[in-house]
Amino acid sequence: MPRSHFPEIRTLELFQAMQEDHFLSLMRGSYVQNFPPQIELINEGDPSDFLHIVVSGSVDLFSTWNGRETSMATVHPVSTFILAATIKDAPYLMSARTLEKSRIVLVPSQDVRAVFDIDPVFAHAIVAELAQCYRSVVKTTKNLKLRTSLERLANYLLRQQTHAEGAAEFDLAIEKRRLASFLGMTPENLSRAFKGLRAYGVEVEGIKVHISDQQDLERFAKPSSLIDDYST
Amino acid sequence: MPRSHFPEIRTLELFQAMQEDHFLSLMRGSYVQNFPPQIELINEGDPSDFLHIVVSGSVDLFSTWNGRETSMATVHPVSTFILAATIKDAPYLMSARTLEKSRIVLVPSQDVRAVFDIDPVFAHAIVAELAQCYRSVVKTTKNLKLRTSLERLANYLLRQQTHAEGAAEFDLAIEKRRLASFLGMTPENLSRAFKGLRAYGVEVEGIKVHISDQQDLERFAKPSSLIDDYST
DNA sequence: TTCATCTCTTGATATTTATCAGGGCCAGCG
DNA sequence: CGCTGGCCCTGATAAATATCAAGAGATGAA
Known part of the structure; x- marks a missing residue:
């Protein structure tokens, strides 16, 4: 080598x-x-x-x-x-x-x-x-075990946003098909889940995700360091 | 000490x-x-x-x-x-x-x-x-992620049976309430799942479980060493 | 004992999630 | 160019799971 x-x-x-x-x-x-x-x-x-x-x-x-x-x-x-x-x-x-x-x-x-x-x-x-x-x-x-699929998606997006240094807009790192599987849901339901998160200011177009009000999304997602912080 | x-x-x-x-x-x-x-x-x-x-x-x-x-x-x-x-x-x-x-x-x-x-x-x-x-x-x-609650219960019972050295009848090691939570379901659904497994020869009374036809249950549960064998 | 509490079960209902079918969009290819 | 195939979305429907309410049975304490 x-x-x-x-x-x-x-x-x-x-x-x-x-x-x-x-x-x-x-x-x-x-x-x-x-x-x-x-x-x-x-x-x-x-x-x-x-x-x-x-x-x-x-x-x-x-x-x-x-x-x-x-x-x-x-x-x-x-x-x-x-x-x-x-x-x-x-x-x-x-x-x-x-x-x-x-x-x-x-x-x-x-x-x-x-x-x-x-x-x-x-x-x-x-x-x-x-x-x-x-x-x-x-x-x-x-x-x-503790979250619904909508909550899992919301928290996933917040983690990705953190990863993108808090930018309001960022790209999904993996294709939706695989994201759905990773989150334990079907692709069809991932689509619907994205629509469900519009109520909390999430807009998705292709691989672009825009979070207009992070705090609003957090109020719904309730991220916890004991679940979502992969660094500790 | x-x-x-x-x-x-x-x-x-x-x-x-x-x-x-x-x-x-x-x-x-x-x-x-x-x-x-x-x-x-x-x-x-x-x-x-x-x-x-x-x-x-x-x-x-x-x-x-x-x-x-x-x-x-x-x-x-x-x-x-x-x-x-x-x-x-x-x-x-x-x-x-x-x-x-x-x-x-x-x-x-x-x-x-x-x-x-x-x-x-x-x-x-x-x-x-x-x-x-x-x-x-x-x-x-x-x-x-890969199994329904009924399948999880079936495989759990088979694992417990193995633990009881293959006996047709054995006692549940934990109370049903906690078992339900462990398997990722509600107590109500655990009750129904037990009923659903009657079709495969599982009888439950209190903490006593009787498996009349292990092979039949296995045909349904499809246990895999890569999921159910905790020793490797 | 008797009462209170708790677990478990069951039925009815609601919610969540999956499946099926169809169609739009786009990249890659003949 | 016009296909083709893959992904994604959407709506209708089905299945799985949760919730709510009620009651039976067990258990433990006064």
Whole structure:
């Protein structure tokens, strides 16, 4: 794998503080691959041979059961995914597919576990990352169980707005189809939910979202740091 | 804290392999407390001062938002809870209350983090535990998003049956009220769901559940190891 | 015991969400 | 250009789920 990728991977919290030679030995065994859109990288249930890192493009994590499918998360650069399966040497719980042309780094799970065993700093970083992931999914569960679909959408929009530094107008980061699935609803209902939020000053046209009165929307959405703040 | 509790706590995977003196230093700072039923041990949003261990009794982990409440999990002896918050030194995401008279060990979070920093074996165990917790919540999310309430109940019953070593008749481990909340439905609908499962050979009377034809129920429930097997 | 309280159940009804069918719009392609 | 296919929207309808109200049965306290 070309050394040119090392710096940006090294910026990931997971790899930031670890010993240089351990980092290099991880990278030595890894390789980069370019994938076209809509390629299935991982199939849930498969053994977890690699820790994946999205360097460019984006990846959809999704799950299926009994002919149904749901989007669990979208991974943007630069991030890793499926760390837990790698560490546990357990089968993947989610499938992954590229959403666009993407460059993915594949780190053999075996190597990750080996370095994890000998580098306490790396182990520390893995704990931090796993705890973070865990808390994110707990928030997702709370979101699903405590809120209606309209409330989930309202809070999603407020989070996106925060992400856009509070701008009144911003673009949706993912297509509506996938957003619906991510929020646990059908595309048809997402359409109707957008219409339902007009009453709180939300206007949508294509991928453009305009929030005319953030406070009004917040009064309805009642965002909570214990559900919507993914940084803690 | 009395040394008599040490052995059973030591049997927890989290503490099993760690250095004896580290274990003792953790225990030295800890204390045991007996709580009556329905006592709130933790309030979500509070700083995570202690890692909790249920030694006897049982504890309900739940969350609230906007006047609504949902049960996230029930913790039985001997297990820890809210490890992630302890490690991250972040606020609790869930509240906890005793369901019955319970004995709880409280280990100062600070101590846990300190030992975690110096004992690689303990760090290793924490990673394993966190990965496990993470995967459990992912399974919960899949369960919620991919299945109807009837399917969730059917699979819950099959899991309980497995837990009862496949017996055709077994007792519900938690009261129906809480089960409904855990499964993401109302008590009224749980009642109706039980009736709906009669078509697949499920009979319920009080806390007694009888499954007359496990295969028939499985044909309906379609259990999957990637959702229902909490051991991997 | 008796009373009060609580859980559970049931029926009626309302709300939420999904499904089905149709049509508009737009990008990519022959 | 004119297709075609994918996405998105909309309306009608169906299914799933929640709410409300009432009553039966269990439990625990005075």
